[in-house]
Amino acid sequence: MQPILSIKNLSKTYASGLSALAEVDLDIARGEIFALLGPNGAGKSTLINIICGIVTPSTGTVTVDGHDIQRDYRAARAMIGLVPQELTTDAFETVRKTVSFSRGLFGLPKNPDHIERVLRDLSLWEKRDSRMMQLSGGMKRRVLIAKALAHEPRVLFLDEPTAGVDVELRQDMWRLVRRLREQGVTVILTTHYIEEAEEMADRVGVIRRGRIILVEEKAELMRKLGRKQLTLHLQTQLSELPESLAERGLELTGGGRELVYTYDSQGERTGITRLLNDLASSGIAFSDLQTRQSSLEDIFVDLVRERA
Amino acid sequence: MAMNWPAVRAIYVFEMSRFLRTATQSILAPVISTSLYFVVFGAAIGSRMTMVDGVPYGLFIVPGLMMLSLLTQSITNASFGIYFPRFAGTIYEILSAPVSPVEVVLGFVGAAASKSILIGLIILATAALFVPLRIDHPVWMLAFLFLTAVTFSLFGFVIGLWADGFEKLQLVPLLIITPLTFLGGSFYAIEMLPPFWYTVSLLNPVVYLISGFRWAFFGQADVAIGVSLAMTLLFLTLCLAAVTYIFRTGYRLKS
Ligand SMILES: Nc1ncnc2c1ncn2[C@@H]1O[C@H](COP(=O)(O)OP(=O)(O)OP(=O)(O)O)[C@@H](O)[C@H]1O
Ligand SMILES: [Mg+2]
Numbered sequence A: 001m002q003p004i005l006s007i008k009n010l011s012k013t014y015a016s017g018l019s020a021l022a023e024v025d026l027d028i029a030r031g032e033i034f035a036l037l038g039p040n041g042a043g044k045s046t047l048i049n050i051i052c053g054i055v056t057p058s059t060g061t062v063t064v065d066g067h068d069i070q071r072d073y074r075a076a077r078a079m080i081g082l083v084p085q086e087l088t089t090d091a092f093e094t095v096r097k098t099v100s101f102s103r104g105l106f107g108l109p110k111n112p113d114h115i116e117r118v119l120r121d122l123s124l125w126e127k128r129d130s131r132m133m134q135l136s137g138g139m140k141r142r143v144l145i146a147k148a149l150a151h152e153p154r155v156l157f158l159d160e161p162t163a164g165v166d167v168e169l170r171q172d173m174w175r176l177v178r179r180l181r182e183q184g185v186t187v188i189l190t191t192h193y194i195e196e197a198e199e200m201a202d203r204v205g206v207i208r209r210g211r212i213i214l215v216e217e218k219a220e221l222m223r224k225l226g227r228k229q230l231t232l233h234l235q236t237q238l239s240e241l242p243e244s245l246a247e248r249g250l251e252l253t254g255g256g257r258e259l260v261y262t263y264d265s266q267g268e269r270t271g272i273t274r275l276l277n278d279l280a281s282s283g284i285a286f287s288d289l290q291t292r293q294s295s296l297e298d299i300f301v302d303l304v305r306e307r308a
Numbered sequence B: 001m002a003m004n005w006p007a008v009r010a011i012y013v014f015e016m017s018r019f020l021r022t023a024t025q026s027i028l029a030p031v032i033s034t035s036l037y038f039v040v041f042g043a044a045i046g047s048r049m050t051m052v053d054g055v056p057y058g059l060f061i062v063p064g065l066m067m068l069s070l071l072t073q074s075i076t077n078a079s080f081g082i083y084f085p086r087f088a089g090t091i092y093e094i095l096s097a098p099v100s101p102v103e104v105v106l107g108f109v110g111a112a113a114s115k116s117i118l119i120g121l122i123i124l125a126t127a128a129l130f131v132p133l134r135i136d137h138p139v140w141m142l143a144f145l146f147l148t149a150v151t152f153s154l155f156g157f158v159i160g161l162w163a164d165g166f167e168k169l170q171l172v173p174l175l176i177i178t179p180l181t182f183l184g185g186s187f188y189a190i191e192m193l194p195p196f197w198y199t200v201s202l203l204n205p206v207v208y209l210i211s212g213f214r215w216a217f218f219g220q221a222d223v224a225i226g227v228s229l230a231m232t233l234l235f236l237t238l239c240l241a242a243v244t245y246i247f248r249t250g251y252r253l254k255s
Helices: A044-052 A073-078 A095-105 A112-121 A137-149 A167-182 A194-200 A218-225 A272-281 A296-306 B005-021 B023-045 B057-088 B091-095 B101-130 B138-162 B166-183 B195-201 B205-218 B225-249
Strands: A005-013 A019-028 A033-037 A059-064 A080-083 A155-159 A186-191 A203-208 A211-217 A227-234 A250-253 A258-264 A286-293
Touching (some): A005 A044, A019 A211, A044 A080, A044 A155, A044 A186, A059 A073, A073 A080, A080 A137, A095 A112, A095 B005, A095 B091, A112 A137, A137 A167, A167 A186, A211 A218, A227 A272, B005 B023, B005 B057, B005 B101, B023 B057, B023 B101, B057 B101, B057 B138, B057 B166, B057 B205, B101 B138, B101 B225, B138 B166, B138 B205, B138 B225, B166 B205, B205 B225
Parallel strands (some): A033 A203, A080 A155
Antiparallel strands (some): A005 A059, A203 A211, A227 A286
């Protein structure tokens, strides 16, 4: 199936001469949830802002459901909803008016029922007649999401939707994203909270210094790059590893009271049995053990570091 | 693709509601300042200078008074209208909507022009309390009112796009428009000036606006009505060209 969003050879050099994006190629499948990860200044917002028409690209093309974002901007933009990173609102407007305004901008006739549904979904209905300046930051964030959903977009961009947001709102947001996915809406989000990508995304892209360095199914990524660690809590303190156990990828930590064994979770032979046998024959006893699978966060940190 | 009228309407209504939120101030201010002008110019000076070109002085200044407010209000409203979303960042929404430059301009400039036409009419009504009005060519009067409001709202829109601080927004009305209007014959006929200053005045574009407007009221003017109309249309075209250029290049709107 044709991707809903297709980015080809996209580059952006700002007037200051700063190159924020370089030769980005990316396809987003219809209905998927795509998480774009990257450190501060990597170019995430630049990429989103180009697609949405706020920043002009230097080279390259973007099509949304086959519509070029420059030549056929009306059709392309009509499909897109954007929740920007910055909280910018019209202080004096009421919640309901500002959300209806967004719908009007997208050329749609008034639809109070739809607006009410969106406001209720985001727990904003009680606040419908409050002015924006009377709302808390989290509430304003909800209003920005409501504005982006006012015209029933098919593709939703969430640029760091959960920055500075409490746990409850974050979970509301996740619920909302899942519901949107059920309706077939494609969601592209950027985040610094990797747990968010881990929780929600189907695919993950990592961007660094304006280049996409990796795009992978989340499950595949975690399988491929994920490592497992076995930690053994020793009964007696060790000053150093016995010779028989050296060169095993073993690490002595916790003041000589912990042995950490890192292994590849994909491997057929993890080497655990052999390790435990060797420990027994060396007379090393342990009181407890635990295993831990590396999170997407660990993978991400590794990736960004590796290619530094 | 057809025009996105709901968007034009949304922007227009948004801008007008900003105006109506401060309705008392928006309406009271021109009423008070007009009354003051009448007290100062009409009563104090008018008592010594009873007639200009066969028109009582109090009545003579009505077109100039309207023009003065029309120009400053159009520029201030339109420049603030587009500058503020740029400053606050809410412009992102307009940039990312399926809205063409023409529609953006129609919404913002339409609202700014509506406001200043409204204020012009309020001034006219206020003036009617002080002097018996006389309007020889009411249709032309409305046409000039409309053309001037649109032209200077466009001009204000350009300033609002160009400005990168609130000071610059104030600068043009304060340093250029107000002096040009005062020196453009709002309160006197430029023929009353010595020949040298008369010639200098002809370089002032506002002279043509006020002159045309005054012709609509009293059937007489400093310069021929055709020239006034041509100058107004010329300025309108210049402003349209500037706006078109800005949107073509994305100047100060997109990075
Ligand atoms: N309007 C602009 N003019 C010049 N440089 C810019 C502009 N906007 C962004 N940049 C630069 O482009 C680079 C990418 O910025 P961008 O906002 O896309 O990063 P980001 O990945 O969204 O970062 P963050 O996680 O902090 O939001 C940064 O170095 C930034 O300073
Ligand atoms: Mg960003």
